[in-house]
Amino acid sequence: MKEKTKDMDKYLNYSLEQLLSDDSFRQITLNPTSAQQLELNSLIQSHPQKAELFCEAQDVIRSVGIANVSLTEQEFQQAVEQILSVTSRKTRRASRIVPVSILTRIAASVTVIIGLFMLGKMILNKPSAAANSVQMVRKENNTAVAKLIRLQDGSAVVLKPGSYITYPITFEAHKRELNLVGEAFFEISKNPEKPFFVHAGGSVTKVLGTSFNIRAFEHDERVTVLVKTGKVAVYKQDKEDRLTKPVSLLQANQQLQLAKNDNSFQKSILKQGPAVQDEQLMEIPVSELFEKLSKSYGIVIDFDQQKLSNCAVMANLTDLHLLEKLDAICLAINASYTINENQITVTGQGC
Amino acid sequence: MPQTLSEEELWHSFIAGNSIAYETLVGQTYPLMFQYGSKFNKNKDLVKDCIQDVFLNVWEKRHNLDSTIPVRAYLLASLRRRIHRKVQHELIEFNNIEPDSVFDPIFNVEQTLIENEKNMFLSEKIAAMLNTLPDRQKEVIYLRFFQELDRNQIAEVMQITPQSVSNFLQKSFTHIKNNWISASYHLSGIILSLAFQQ
Numbered sequence: 001m002k003e004k005t006k007d008m009d010k011y012l013n014y015s016l017e018q019l020l021s022d023d024s025f026r027q028i029t030l031n032p033t034s035a036q037q038l039e040l041n042s043l044i045q046s047h048p049q050k051a052e053l054f055c056e057a058q059d060v061i062r063s064v065g066i067a068n069v070s071l072t073e074q075e076f077q078q079a080v081e082q083i084l085s086v087t088s089r090k091t092r093r094a095s096r097i098v099p100v101s102i103l104t105r106i107a108a109s110v111t112v113i114i115g116l117f118m119l120g121k122m123i124l125n126k127p128s129a130a131a132n133s134v135q136m137v138r139k140e141n142n143t144a145v146a147k148l149i150r151l152q153d154g155s156a157v158v159l160k161p162g163s164y165i166t167y168p169i170t171f172e173a174h175k176r177e178l179n180l181v182g183e184a185f186f187e188i189s190k191n192p193e194k195p196f197f198v199h200a201g202g203s204v205t206k207v208l209g210t211s212f213n214i215r216a217f218e219h220d221e222r223v224t225v226l227v228k229t230g231k232v233a234v235y236k237q238d239k240e241d242r243l244t245k246p247v248s249l250l251q252a253n254q255q256l257q258l259a260k261n262d263n264s265f266q267k268s269i270l271k272q273g274p275a276v277q278d279e280q281l282m283e284i285p286v287s288e289l290f291e292k293l294s295k296s297y298g299i300v301i302d303f304d305q306q307k308l309s310n311c312a313v314m315a316n317l318t319d320l321h322l323l324e325k326l327d328a329i330c331l332a333i334n335a336s337y338t339i340n341e342n343q344i345t346v347t348g349q350g351c
Numbered sequence: 352m353p354q355t356l357s358e359e360e361l362w363h364s365f366i367a368g369n370s371i372a373y374e375t376l377v378g379q380t381y382p383l384m385f386q387y388g389s390k391f392n393k394n395k396d397l398v399k400d401c402i403q404d405v406f407l408n409v410w411e412k413r414h415n416l417d418s419t420i421p422v423r424a425y426l427l428a429s430l431r432r433r434i435h436r437k438v439q440h441e442l443i444e445f446n447n448i449e450p451d452s453v454f455d456p457i458f459n460v461e462q463t464l465i466e467n468e469k470n471m472f473l474s475e476k477i478a479a480m481l482n483t484l485p486d487r488q489k490e491v492i493y494l495r496f497f498q499e500l501d502r503n504q505i506a507e508v509m510q511i512t513p514q515s516v517s518n519f520l521q522k523s524f525t526h527i528k529n530n531w532i533s534a535s536y537h538l539s540g541i542i543l544s545l546a547f548q549q
Contacts, residue, residue, distance in 0.1 A: 017528060020477075026496070059470035064478050066497055067457040069389035071382060079385075079399050080378050087410035088370040174382050192461075231465065249462060 008036075008043050012050060019057035029061045030192055034324040062192055062208075073172065140164035141182075146298040148322070148339055151176075154189040155196070156323045158297050162217070183215040185228075185297065187321035203258050204235040206246075211321060226255040226270070236263065286311040286333055290346065297322055300343035304350075308333065311351040358422040366418035373413075377406055380426060383498065387427055390456045390493070391434050397441075401433040424504035427494070431508060454490040458482050480527050488526075491519040 011025060019025050028036050044051045141147040141159040149157045149165070153176060157165060163182020171177070171194065180200040188196045190209025198205045201216035201223040210230025216223040225234050233246040234256055247265055248256050258265045286308055294301045311333040317325045326337050326344070335348025356364075356372075358380065364372040381402065388398040405426060409416070458481040460474045481492060487509075494505045506513040 017524065021496075021524070056470050056473055059465050060474050060477055063460045063462070063465050063470075063474045064458060064481070065461055066386070066390075066493065067459045068386050069393075069395065071385050071395075075395075075399075076381060076385075079403070080381055083377055083403050083406045084374055087407060088373050173379055233462075 008039050016057055026061055029058045034327050135169045136166045137169055138166045143342055145342055147342055148299050150339055156187045158185040182217050185213045187211040201260050202237050204237050205232050207232045222257045222259050224257050227252055283312045283314045302343050303346040307350040362422040363418045366416055384430055388430050388434055390454050401430055401437055404433050405429045421504050424500055424507050428508040453486045456493055480530050484523055488519050488523045492523055
């Protein structure tokens with residue numbers, strides 16, 4: 001791989017307090033690029049005595065926040081609409097400016113009526129995320145092999161056969177929501193300001209950047225959530241679509257089975273990592289890497305065996321998501337990849 | 352990475368006459384303005400009214416606005432002024448509104464974001480320390496780290512000098528550091544006493 005610039009070396013001399021208040025360290029923690037993540041990983045690897053301090057600082061930066069006053073999606077939409085209707089969308093007939101407070105009083109009675117409708121819908125077990133007039137995308141997999149879908153935020157979904165997902169064409173301003181029927185493995189790109197919610201079979205899984213598998217086919221009696229890396233919170237979807245107390249918090253290698261009909265659940269710990277094994281820091285032929293990835297994610301990776309036969313990379317890809325791994329490998333061997341219907345195609349001129 | 356435009360780009364194109372940019376800007380900045388505003392006053396409707404006033408004002412003045420200003424600081428500063436003015440006004444006029452217009456955020460810890468259980472304690476402690484800071488220091492910390500404003504922008508929002516911003520930040524860090532040291536002394540004390548018992 002390319003020789004990296006070492007501008008992260010300065011962190012080695014930083015105290016916890018300095019790390020917490022350093023802008024670039026905060027950015028790397030909250031919104032890292034793949035390259036930064038690689039660089040920080042290798043820095044920690046070569047200075048293991050610093051690992052704990054970095055981990056502490058990152059946890060504090062990620063977790064310490066501000067208690068937010070709730071602003072529901074509906075309130076938000078209404079407020080923005082109200083502003084736009086008296087500014088940019090103002091018609092020729094000058095519309096009178098009505099204070100929000102009066103409008104909300106009128107809106108409250110309308111809401112009750114709409115609410116009754118929604119309740120009816122909810123009981124019929126319709127996926128409720130983004131129920132407003134947002135344009136939705138539907139992706140399904142009717143083939144016999146897993147299908148990789150890349151989302152607009154850089155997250156990846158490995159959709160298992162017989163499953164489908166729906167999500168808005170563009171995610172909302174402050175959250176990412178997706179509905180799943182069936183089974184899928186998720187690798188969610190980190191963005192603490194925009195948590196990711198997966199709605200499946202009456203459960204809601206909240207994550208900020210991690211990887212996990214959810215199984216919730218229509219004929220399944222339980223929803224199964226299995227975490228590979230990071231931490232997620234699983235909620236039961238309630239009638240008003242509010243997230244109250246999580247049913248359970250799951251960490252890496254923990255699995256939750258949540259009954260669809262009642263509130264019973266079962267949590268278990270898996271002995272071993274469910275999917276990808278750690279790659280050692282040594283030179284590995286890319287063909288071997290691709291085979292490994294293909295096996296652990298259950299997707300087909302197509303590449304020119306002959307052309308790429310001389311390519312090998314030395315990289316620690318353990319903590320990276322599939323798309324980040326592909327990015328890193330392709331960068332190293334000067335290749336590129338495309339995601340097609342049922343496979344990933346890697347093309348390069350060889351090494 | 353999603354292809355979203357920065358607030359500065361949106362502002363620039365809005366001043367140049369693009370109303371879609373304005374609409375996007377309103378949608379994109381509304382949640383953070385609401386969060387900032389609601390730290391001053393618990394009355395949601397009052398905060399929403401003030402945000403609406405800010406955006407109406409921006410729209411009406413669009414031909415006279417500078418296209419190169421730091422957008423977020425400008426919007427937050429306007430909102431802050433409006434809320435104070437409105438609360439004052441309602442106090443005099445109706446004498447019935449809750450007079451809280453001091454900055455009062457609650458720092459907390461999001462458990463799902465902690466990868467390492469040991470760090471839970473640390474994060475809780477830092478959040479607790481932040482909560483004991485005086486209001487103005489809290490506001491500086493909030494604007495600096497949660498709205499990502501720089502020293503001059505914070506000064507503009509809070510109507511104080513950049514030097515006072517630095518002083519507030521310095522004071523907050525000292526406060527945290529002092530509490531820190533007493534906490535770690537406590538810990539090392541335990542470790543020492545254990546070592547001597549052996």
